[in-house]
Amino acid sequence: MAVEHPLAPAGDQTRIHDIGYRGYDGPRLGRAYARRSLYSQSLRGAYGLGRSVKSKVLPMLLLAVMCVPAAIMVAVAVTTKAHELPLAHAYTRWAIVMQAVISLYVASQAPQSVSRDLRFKTVPLYFSRPIETADYVLAKFAALASALFVLTGAPLIVMYLGSLLAKMGFAHQTGQFAQGLVSVALLSLLFAGVGLVIAAVTPRRGFGIAAVIAVLTISYGAVSTLQAIAHVQGSDGAVPWIGLFSPVTLIDGVQSALLGGDSSFPDGIVPSHGQGAVYVLLTLGLVAACYALLVRRYKKVGL
C-alpha cells in the first residue's frame, strides 16, 4: 500500500524520514483479554499442552497415577456389587492418600510456570503489555490452582460416575462427592500458593523443584512424626494442634473435621469443630498470604 510522504520544505536539511511505519487503529483487546490469555496459556502449559512431547510425559503420568487406582477401585466395587466404595470416605480421603503424587505435580509445574519467566527476564515484557502485577499473579495463581483442581478432581469424577453406575445411592454419593470437591478445591488453592511463592523466589527450575518438594514433604514428615510421638505419649489433645504446621495435614484436618471424612492422624483422631474452624481460617489465611507475597515479589521484579 502506498504511503504518502509529505514533502519536506525545500532548503530544510534536518527532517525525520517517514519510512512507512503505520499506526495500529484496530480494536484493542485490553487488560482482561491479556489476563485471560495468560491464564489459559499457563493452564495448558501445566499439562504440557502446546509444549514438547517430553514435557507432556510427567504431568500426564501423574494424572494417570491419580485416576487409574480410582478406576480400579470403582471396577472392583461394581463387580462385587458393593453398596459403598471400598475406601471409607474415598472422596475426601483420596487427595490425602495420594499426597506424594500431588506434591510432585506442584513441585514440577510451579517452577515451570514462573521460574523460566524470571530466568529469561521475560517478566518485564509481560508488564509492558496492559496487564498489572496483580493480573500476572492472579492469572498464574488461578492457572496452577485450576490445574491442581483438575488433577485432584478427576479421580473424584471417576469414582462418582462409577458409584452411580453401580447404583450406590444417588443422594448419599452426591453429598460426599460435593464435600470431596470442596476439600480438593481448598487443597488446590493452598498447594498452588505455596508452590508459586517458593518457585517465584528462584530463577533456577531444578532448585525450585527441590525447594517445593522439601517444604511440602519435609513439613509433612516432621508433623506426622511429632503427632505419632504425641499420641504415644498419651497427649492426644496436642495432635490436632500439631497438624496445623504442614499443608497436607492442614487439608486433612479440614476435611475430617468439617467435611465428614476420616483423618490420617494417628489412631484416626479427628479435630473438633472449633479446631476445624481454626484449620479453615489458617488455610484461607495462608492462601491470602501467598497471594500477597507473590504480588509483593512481582512489584519490583526485573525492573
Next chain:
Amino acid sequence: MYDPTVARLTYRALLGRRRALILGALPLLLIVISVAVRGLTGADDQTASDVLGGFALATMVPIIGVIAGTGAIGPEIDDGSVVYLLSKPLKRPVIIFTKLIVAIAVTMVFSAVPTMIAGLVLNGNGQQIAVAYTIAALVASIAYSALFLLLGTVSRHAVVLGLVYALVWEALFGSLVPGARTLSVQQWSLAVAHKVAEGELVTSDVGLPTATVLLVAVTVLATWYAGRKLRSLTLAGEE
C-alpha cells in the same frame, strides 16, 4: 583424578547463598525435632530409631543427595556454561570424579553430621543407634551422590527423576512391594548399619554381602557411565 579448580567452582555453585540455606534448613529441622522429641519423651531407643530411620535416613538424606548430586552438574548443563568447562584440557572422567567427590563431601557434611548430633541428642548413642545411622547416612551419601550425578548428566529433568526415585520408589513402593526394597539405596545402607548397631532396632531387608556388592556396583557404574555420557554431551535448548 582430582582437579582442585573444578572442585572449588563446584563448591561455590553448591553452597551459593540460597542453596546453602535450604541445605542447612533440613539438618536444622532434624535437630530441632530431636530436641523436641527428647524433651517430650526422654531418651528412648525405639523412638530414636524411628526418628532417625523414618525422617533422617528416609527423607532428609535422599533430598540432600538430590540437591547436591544434581546441583553439582545440572545447572551448568542447563544454562550451557558447561561448554567452558568441557573445552578445558581435562579428561571428562576427571571432571565427573571431582564433582562426585564434592557432592559426596557436601551430602556427608549436611546429612551424616546432623544425623550423628540428632542421635546423640535423642538417646546419647544408646545401643550404638546414633553411630549406626550415621554410618548408614555416610554410605548412602556416596551411592546417592553417584546416582544423582549420573541423572544430572543424563536428563534435564534430573531433580524430578531423583525425587521420584527417592519419594515414590523408596518410600511408597518400598512400603507396599517388598521386592522394591532390594533395589533401594536406603535398604543397602541400613544393612551396613545393622552390622554396627547392637540389638534388633536397625533392620534391613537385604543381607550385608548383597548390599555391599550392590552399593559398590551402583557407585562405580554410575560414575563410569556419567563420565562416558559427558564425553558425548549434547546441549539442548530450553523447550
